[in-house]
Amino acid sequence: MSVFNWYKFSSPATFYTLAGKLVPWFYAAAILLCVVGLYISFFMAPTDFQQGEAYRIIFIHVPAAWMSMFIYIVMAGWAAIGLAFNTRLSFMMASALAPTGAMLTFVSLWTGALWGKPMWGAWWVWDARLTSELILFFLYLGFMALQAAIDDPRRADRAGALIALVGVINVPIIYFSVKWWNTLHQGASVSMTKSSSMASIMLIGMLVMALAAWMYAIAASLSRVRSIILERERNAQWVAQMLEAEL
Amino acid sequence: MKTRHKKLLLVAVAVLGLGAVAALVLNAFRSNLVFFFSPTQVVKGEAPRDRAFRIGGLVETASLSREADGITAHFRVTDTANTIAVTYKGVLPDLFKEGKGVVAEGRLGDSGIFMAEQVLAKHDENYMPPEAASALEQAEKSKKTLVLPQGKQ
Numbered sequence: 001m002s003v004f005n006w007y008k009f010s011s012p013a014t015f016y017t018l019a020g021k022l023v024p025w026f027y028a029a030a031i032l033l034c035v036v037g038l039y040i041s042f043f044m045a046p047t048d049f050q051q052g053e054a055y056r057i058i059f060i061h062v063p064a065a066w067m068s069m070f071i072y073i074v075m076a077g078w079a080a081i082g083l084a085f086n087t088r089l090s091f092m093m094a095s096a097l098a099p100t101g102a103m104l105t106f107v108s109l110w111t112g113a114l115w116g117k118p119m120w121g122a123w124w125v126w127d128a129r130l131t132s133e134l135i136l137f138f139l140y141l142g143f144m145a146l147q148a149a150i151d152d153p154r155r156a157d158r159a160g161a162l163i164a165l166v167g168v169i170n171v172p173i174i175y176f177s178v179k180w181w182n183t184l185h186q187g188a189s190v191s192m193t194k195s196s197s198m199a200s201i202m203l204i205g206m207l208v209m210a211l212a213a214w215m216y217a218i219a220a221s222l223s224r225v226r227s228i229i230l231e232r233e234r235n236a237q238w239v240a241q242m243l244e245a246e247l
Numbered sequence: 248m249k250t251r252h253k254k255l256l257l258v259a260v261a262v263l264g265l266g267a268v269a270a271l272v273l274n275a276f277r278s279n280l281v282f283f284f285s286p287t288q289v290v291k292g293e294a295p296r297d298r299a300f301r302i303g304g305l306v307e308t309a310s311l312s313r314e315a316d317g318i319t320a321h322f323r324v325t326d327t328a329n330t331i332a333v334t335y336k337g338v339l340p341d342l343f344k345e346g347k348g349v350v351a352e353g354r355l356g357d358s359g360i361f362m363a364e365q366v367l368a369k370h371d372e373n374y375m376p377p378e379a380a381s382a383l384e385q386a387e388k389s390k391k392t393l394v395l396p397q398g399k400q
Contacts, residue, residue, distance in 0.1 A: 046376035050342065055374060080262075084255035120350075120367045121340030127282040165262055169269045180273075182283050182303055184350050189372040198374040 010087050012229045013238040019222040026219035033212035040205035048202075057115045058202075063210035065108035067217055068136060069171050071101035075143075076168040079161035091157035092232065094164060095147060096225035100217050102140035109133060120184060128177035129185035132170055139167035153232055283350050286329040294355065302331055302361055303350040303369060311345055324349060324361075335363040342368035 009015050041059035048055040075097040082090035112130065113123045124130065143163045150156035178187045189203075190196045196203050233239050283303030284294040294300050302324055310323040310330075320339060323330045333351050343349060348369030353362045375383075 046378075048374050049377040049380035050347075050370060051374075058374070080255070080258045083258050085251045086254075119340070119342055119370060121343075122365070122367055125282070125367065165258065166265055168262065169266050173269070173273070182281050182285070184282055184303075184367055184369055186370055186372040189374060197372050199376055199379060202374050 010089050012089050012092070012233055013236070015089055016226055016229045019226050023219050023223045023226075026215050026222065030212050030215035030219055033208055033215060037205055037208035037212050040201065040208060045202045045205050046199065051119060054115065054118050057111050059205055059209045061108055061111040061115060062206055063213040064104045064111065065133065066210055067213045068101055068105035068108050068133070069174055070214075071097050071104065071217055071221075072136060072139070072164075072171055073168060075101060076164045079164040082157060083161050083165075088157075088232070089229075091161065092225050092228045093221070094161065095144075095157075096221045096228055097217075098140055098144050098147075099224065100220045102137065102144065104213065104217070105133065105137040105140060109137060125184050127183040127185055128181045129174065129183050132174040132177050135170055136167075136174060139163065139170060143167075285326040286324055286331045287326055289331055289355065289361075290329045296355060299352060299354050299364070301350050301352045302333070303348070304331075306343065306345045306347060306349050308345045324351065331361050332359070333361045333363050333366075335366050337366070339366055340368040342370055344368075 009018060037059065041056055045056070045059075047053055075094045078090045078094040078097070081087065082094065109130075112133075116125070117123050143160050146163060147156045147160040150159055177183060178185055189198050190206075198206070230239060283301035286302060286304050288294055289302055294302070304324040304326040307323040307325045307330055310321075312321050313319065314321070318338070319334065319336045321332065321334055322345075323332050325331075333353075335351065335353075343366065348371065350367040350369050351361065351363035352365040352367075356362050
C-alpha cells in the first residue's frame with residue numbers, strides 16, 4: 001500500500017493549483033445550500049409561538065455566530081501547526097481565514113443587534129455572551145492589523161500566530177457564557193448533550209444555512225490564500241513559469 | 248523527540264497554561280460577570296444597595312398592573328423561591344408577558360420595591376409553531392388532571 005504524501009500539498013506551488021480547482025466547487029455548494037436554506041427559512045419554517053416572524057433572523061444569526069467561532073479555532077490550529085512545523089503555507093491559511101472570520105463575527109453581532117431591539121428591547125447589552133463575541137471581533141481585527149503592521153512576513157506570521165493562539169481561549173468562553181453566568185442571551189437551542197429545543201423544520205433550515213456558511217468560508221479563504229501565495233512567492237521560479245505559460 | 252514535536256508540545260503547554268490563567272481570572276471576577284441578580288440573591292442581600300443593578304426572573308402570573316397614567320407599570324419578578332416588586336415607568340417590550348422571563352435595571356428602593364429604569368424581555372431557547380406550543384400546553388394540563396387523583400390516595 002502506498003502512503004499518501006500529504007507533504008506534497010504543503011508546498012505553496014502545488015496547493016495553489018489544488019485550491020484553484022476546489023474554489024468553484026465550494027462556491028457552487030455554498031450557493032446551492034444557501035438557496036435551499038433560505039427557501040426552508042422563509043417558506044417552509046412556521047411562525048414562532050412567541051417571537052412571531054422576527055425569529056427568522058436566527059437563520060442568518062446562528063450560522064454566522066457558529067462559523068465565527070469555528071473559523072477562529074481553525075485559524076488558531078493553522079497558526080499552531082505553523083509555529084511547530086515551520087510551514088509557510090499554514091501561516092498563509094491562518095491569514096486567509098481571518099477576514100472571513102471577522103466578517104461573519106460582524107454579521108452575527110449586527111443581526112444580533114437587529115434581533116435584540118424588537119425582542120429584548122435593547123440593541124446592545126453588556127452581558128457575557130455579547131461582550132465575549134465582541135472580543136472575538138477585536139481579536140480578528142488585532143490579528144489582521146498586527147500582520148499588516150510588520151513588514152517581514154516571517155515575523156508577521158509568528159506575531160499573528162501568537163495572537164491567534166492566545167485568543168483561542170475566548171472561544172469556549174463565548175460558547176459556555178450562557179451556561180456559566182446569568183445572561184440576557186438565551187441558552188443554546190442546539191447542543192451535543194440534549195435534544196434540540198426547536199421544531200425540526202426550523203432546525204433543518206438553520207443547519208442547511210450553517211452548511212452554506214461553511215462552504216462559503218472554505219471557498220472564500222481558499223481563493224484568498226491563492227492571492228497570498230502569489231504575493232509572497234512572486235519572486236519564485238514556479239510563479240514566473242506559470243505566468244509565462246499563461247501568456 | 249524531534250524539534251518540531253517539541254515545539255508542538257511547547258505550543259500546547261502554553262495554550263493550556265493561558266487557559267488555566269483565564270479560568271482563574273474569570274473565577275475571581277465571577278460576581279462581576281453576572282448580568283443580573285435573581286430575587287433570591289436580592290433577598291439574601293447579595294445585590295448592591297448603593298448602586299444600580301439588574302434583577303432577572305419570571306414575571307409573576309397575575310402580578311402586572313398599570314396606573315391610570317397608562318405608562319407606569321407594577322409587577323413582581325419571581326424565581327419561584329422569592330419575589331421582588333418592581334415599578335417601571337415606560338414602554339414595556341413586546342415579549343414582556345406574565346410567566347415569561349424579564350431583566351430589569353434600576354435601584355432597590357428603601358421600601359424594598361425595585362425602581363426600574365429599563366426593562367428587557369428575556370426569552371428562552373425554545374422555538375416552535377404556535378400549534379405545537381398550544382398542544383404542549385394541553386398535554387401539560389391533562390397531565391396535571393391525571394396526576395391529581397393519584398395524589399389523593
